[in-house]
Structures are given as structure tokens and as C-alpha cells.
Amino acid sequence: MHKGDLAMGVAFQLEPSVDRFVKAPPRKMLIGGKWVDAVSGKTFATVNPADGSELARVAEGDAEDVDRAAKAARKAFDDGPWPHMAPTERQRILLKVADLIETHGKELAQLETLDNGKALFETENVDIPQAAGTFRYYAGWVNKITGETSPTDPGYFNFTLREPVGVCGQIIPWNFPLLMAAWKLGPALACGNTVVLKPAEQTPLTALRLGELLLEAGVPEGVVNIVPGFGETAGAAIVRHRMIDKVAFTGSTEVGKLIQREASDTLKRVSLELGGKSPNIVFADADIAAAVQGALMGVFFNQGEVCCAGTRLFVEQKIHDEFAAALATAAGTMKQGPGLEPGVQVGPLVSQEQLDRVTGYLAIGKKEGAKAILGGERNTAPGLEKGYFVKPTVFTGVNNDMRIAQEEIFGPVVSVLPFKDEHDAVFEGNRTLYGLAAGVWTKDVSKAHRVARAIRAGTVWVNCYNVFDVVSPFGGYKQSGYGRELSHYALDLYTNVKSVWLKI
Ligand code: NAI
Ligand code: MG
Numbered sequence: 001m002h003k004g005d006l007a008m009g010v011a012f013q014l015e016p017s018v019d020r021f022v023k024a025p026p027r028k029m030l031i032g033g034k035w036v037d038a039v040s041g042k043t044f045a046t047v048n049p050a051d052g053s054e055l056a057r058v059a060e061g062d063a064e065d066v067d068r069a070a071k072a073a074r075k076a077f078d079d080g081p082w083p084h085m086a087p088t089e090r091q092r093i094l095l096k097v098a099d100l101i102e103t104h105g106k107e108l109a110q111l112e113t114l115d116n117g118k119a120l121f122e123t124e125n126v127d128i129p130q131a132a133g134t135f136r137y138y139a140g141w142v143n144k145i146t147g148e149t150s151p152t153d154p155g156y157f158n159f160t161l162r163e164p165v166g167v168c169g170q171i172i173p174w175n176f177p178l179l180m181a182a183w184k185l186g187p188a189l190a191c192g193n194t195v196v197l198k199p200a201e202q203t204p205l206t207a208l209r210l211g212e213l214l215l216e217a218g219v220p221e222g223v224v225n226i227v228p229g230f231g232e233t234a235g236a237a238i239v240r241h242r243m244i245d246k247v248a249f250t251g252s253t254e255v256g257k258l259i260q261r262e263a264s265d266t267l268k269r270v271s272l273e274l275g276g277k278s279p280n281i282v283f284a285d286a287d288i289a290a291a292v293q294g295a296l297m298g299v300f301f302n303q304g305e306v307c308c309a310g311t312r313l314f315v316e317q318k319i320h321d322e323f324a325a326a327l328a329t330a331a332g333t334m335k336q337g338p339g340l341e342p343g344v345q346v347g348p349l350v351s352q353e354q355l356d357r358v359t360g361y362l363a364i365g366k367k368e369g370a371k372a373i374l375g376g377e378r379n380t381a382p383g384l385e386k387g388y389f390v391k392p393t394v395f396t397g398v399n400n401d402m403r404i405a406q407e408e409i410f411g412p413v414v415s416v417l418p419f420k421d422e423h424d425a426v427f428e429g430n431r432t433l434y435g436l437a438a439g440v441w442t443k444d445v446s447k448a449h450r451v452a453r454a455i456r457a458g459t460v461w462v463n464c465y466n467v468f469d470v471v472s473p474f475g476g477y478k479q480s481g482y483g484r485e486l487s488h489y490a491l492d493l494y495t496n497v498k499s500v501w502l503k504i
Helices: 016-023 063-079 087-103 105-116 120-144 177-190 205-217 231-240 253-263 288-304 317-332 352-367 422-430 445-454 489-493
Strands: 003-006 010-013 029-031 034-036 043-048 053-059 156-164 167-171 194-198 224-226 246-250 269-273 279-282 312-316 371-374 393-396 413-419 437-441 459-462 495-503
Touching (some): 016 053, 016 105, 016 205, 029 063, 029 205, 043 105, 053 205, 063 194, 063 224, 063 231, 087 105, 087 120, 087 177, 087 205, 105 120, 105 177, 105 205, 120 177, 167 177, 167 231, 177 194, 177 205, 177 489, 194 231, 231 253, 246 253, 279 288, 279 422, 288 317, 288 413, 288 437, 312 317, 312 422, 317 413, 352 371, 352 413, 413 422, 422 445, 437 445, 445 459, 489 495
Parallel strands (some): 194 224, 246 269, 279 312, 279 437, 312 413
Antiparallel strands (some): 003 010, 029 034, 029 224, 156 495, 371 393
């Protein structure tokens, strides 16, 4: 164990495994149960977003590595034992994975915070426990995935089997690296599939550590292959590969469209969880203090790097000004700094690229005539200069046609927009390409139900926001994608239905 000198000179006691990850030679990729270098020998750097320094080097997967991984996954699927194992045995292994994530929770949380930037409070209390919970939940499903008998003519017996799809390519983003790995792997493995997983190039470390834990838990070789690398190379190779039966993707709508197009060559099954520009609608009759708090966490949680963030905050005209002011006051007290520093609520953005994208939108918003009543700029306070920090920003004077109201910013930036009445709120709330989530704040139960039904989005939160539970499905309408993750609905993404006929 060593004392890490992380940004701002904070001495922080790192867990041994974290130390091993960040001080060691380049991390290898996991193929066929072995840790190997890239065929090309290339590596890439992952940086600490709190200060821009190089955190670790990682093997850079490309088409050849994906090919090896796909072959290993194919072999593990076709020859077993994973898809053919007694369900209770597969269940036991997945339960062990959940336990190991919890046992190593502290180190995984530190590793995630170092690689992604987000607050340690969050990785410890949200990302890591929810990742463990996801594996545990899907372990529970392993021996409950059943078919049906069908009421056919009496001369026949017909029944259905739910079989695994085969080899699944899973491409995940950087905003919740370990949690997204769990959302993808949990149901895929429970159903008996094998996997080629590509973590985001910005945040490969926790997925690689998870790979070690999967082996330790007894996941057989080749069942999960982890190929870190870039989207245009490793990611695209997964989408094209002929031995891969399905691709599951979480990320930008732009890349989601590309994947759908590319997947048509092999007719892979595709599921997509994409961007959002979610309306969070506050009626004047709401519990205002609760709504301010909900709006705050709805947009600044995880630095706003959340696909379902409530970035279009619609507030009923008569309380608009006072609500916007209260939100700005509350947001102004949030502590920003390196994620490992105690008490920090808002960390840095994940990368220089994301910093440029978000500050670009701040400039666009001002040019469009919006007014930043809080923030509106990069945070370069002493100690933060080298990190990718953007101040929590509240824009007023926004209308729903502006780019900052229509395009996903993916940073700590909220646009407050006034609305006249319920019809106006629903109409403007739905006026977006996206349909991932929405919030409604009111004490009127009937109004809450009406609006929840009228909004075209995969999730609607009433008098709350950003609530997640593995038992409840998550996914998009419109250009936010399709397919539902979490809950039993995710099992549909990872199974095929076979109909078997017997003549009696
Ligand atoms: P991205 O969509 O490019 O990256 C997400 C994942 O897709 C990464 O693993 C990446 O390597 C992979 N990828 C990229 N291009 C690919 C390709 N051609 N074929 C296969 N895989 C590919 O997202 P990026 O560039 O990191 O962020 C851009 C914007 O996307 C953000 O500002 C945000 O608006 C949105 N985004 C949405 C997320 C969500 O949770 N829905 C997560 C991350 C980003
Ligand atoms: Mg990209």
C-alpha cells in the first residue's frame, strides 16, 4: 500500500489492488481465460481526470484481438460447459461474483473514482453496491427462466424453450463503467451466453479488475472476454464479427445509429441504450423544497454525465424565477473537487474531449441568448487547473428550440424553461428526439398520472428523480434506443425462443 499523491496534494491511502493497477506494467486483456497483450503490442493511456495525469497503460485491442476473443467466446459457447451447466451451478458462480464485488468494494470504488473522476461517495454507495446487486439479482433468475406448453391440437405436444442467444458483443460507456458492465454481463451470463465485452477507452480499469474476479468466482475460460480499446477499431470489429450473434450498446445516439447500420451485414440482434434530453416538469402545486432537491440531483449527480439527466427543467411560469434562483443557490453550495477528496459532490468530467464538448455548449448557450445564473464556465480554482472541472451551471432565458435545450450536453448543465399549463408542459416536454426519462413534480395525483402517461419516455419519475432498482426496467423511446435493461425484461434481450413439436 502506498500513499497516493492525488490532485490537490491530498494524500490518500490506496487499497493494494488499486496500487497494483496504477503502478504496474500495462494491464493486459482477457481472452480465453488468459491475460494477454494486444497482437499489435500496442497500449494506450487512461488518465486521472482530476489532474490529467496518466493513471495506467492498457493493452489496446483491435480487430485481431476481437477476432481471438470472439473465437474464444464461440468455443466456450459451442463446447460448453457454460450454457449446458446445471443452472444451480451457474447460479452459484454468479452469486460468488456478487460477493467478490462486495468484498473488493473499497478497491473497486477507488479504482473507479481514479479512472472516471466521480466522487468516491458515489462509487462506494451507488456504483459498486448496485453492480454487486445486479449480479445477485440475475443469479436469482438462472433457474427460473422457463418456457411454456402451448394449447395445440391434441395430436401434438408443443412446448417452448428459452435458449441463450450465443456470443454477445457488449460495448459500454465511461459514465458508470463497472455498473454498465454488470448491467450487460448479469443477464447475458444468467441466460447462458458467452461475451466479448469492450469497456470505454476512457475507463477500462474496473472492467479489467472485474475480469479477475470473474475468473476467481469460477466463470469458465472464454465465457467472458474483455478487450479494451477504441470504438472505431475494437468496437467496430465487435459489431462486424461474424461469430458474434448479438450486440448490446450503451453510448451516444450517433454511434448507436452507426452500429445499427453496421449490424445489418450479419443481421446481429441489436439493443441500444442511447442519449437523452429528459424533461423534468415542476408544477406550482409541488412540494417545492423536494422539487428543488430532486432537480438538483436530477442534473448534477455524476457531474451530469448521466443519460437520463433531467436537463430540461420545465417550471410552471408563476414559480419559475423563484425556483430557478433556489436551484442556483442549492447548486452553488455543492462541493467540487477531485473525487477522492472527502465531501466532494461534483467531480471532474471524464476527459479533455468531454470538457471541450461541455464548455463548447456553454459558449453556444450564451450565444443563443441564455443566461448562466450560476457557473457557465470551467472551474480553474487553485488545485483544479489541470483537471477537467466544469462549474455546476444553471441557464435561464432558454427556449425549447435552442441547441442547449435540444442536444445532449452530458455535463453539469441545466436549462430552466417556463411553461403555462399541463398541456404546454407535456407538448414541450415531448418535443425532443429523445425519450429516455422524465420527471413530474405535483401533489395532484390525477395530474401526475395523466402526465406520466402522456410523456413518451421509457421511465417517468413522479416526485422523485434518478431512482434505479434492478427490479425495474430501463430503456428508451424514440432516438434514445430500444430494448429494456434490468428486471426480467432484460432476459428477452439475451434469449431466443425455440418451439418444439412432438407428434403423440
Ligand atoms: P461513444 O458513443 O462514442 O462511446 C461509447 C462506447 O462506444 C465506447 O465504448 C466507445 O469506444 C464505443 N464506440 C465508439 N464508436 C464506436 C463505433 N464506431 N463502433 C463501435 N463502438 C464504438 O460516446 P463518447 O464519444 O464517449 O461520448 C459522446 C457523447 O455520447 C456524450 O457527450 C454523451 O452525450 C453521449 N454518451 C451517452 C451515454 C449514455 O449513457 N447513453 C454514455 C456515454 C456517452
Ligand atoms: Mg465517441
